[in-house]
């Protein structure tokens with residue numbers, strides 16, 4: 001089932017999500033729906049709070065919405081930031097029609113479990129590392145625009161204000 005993706009400034013996106021204590025059938029269904037929604041919206045990652053569920057669950061497929069080859073589900077992910085800092089361009093399904101460059105670590109150490117409670121521990125680099133940092137931020141109520149420089153953020157805010165005003169007038 002395709003889920004509705006919340007967009008900034010929805011206050012639900014600013015909340016910190018709860019740890020998952022048990023993999024219920026509802027959580028399995030949610031993960032499957034999140035993957036479907038991510039593909040439909042042309043994304044490579046999606047976090048549960050973006051569909052209004054404040055739990056620590058993320059899905060990622062770096063092969064993209066065309067290939068759909070590597071869907072991955074991470075439950076209660078935690079990251080250790082390693083590697084160098086690097087600049088990369090990011091976008092977010094909750095911040096439509098906007099991309100900008102951000103500084104992130106180029107390597108992370110991920111600890112999580114999968115939907116069968118198997119432990120996952122892996123080192124991710126480059127796009128995978130950036131995507132994990134972006135999705136895990138969602139679990140703490142942080143959007144990539146919250147990590148931009150103050151100048152970039154104020155330009156974005158002004159743009160959004162204009163956009164919301166124009167929508168209201170329609």
Ligand SMILES: [Zn+2]
Pocket residue numbers: 091092093094134135138
């Ligand atoms: Zn996002």
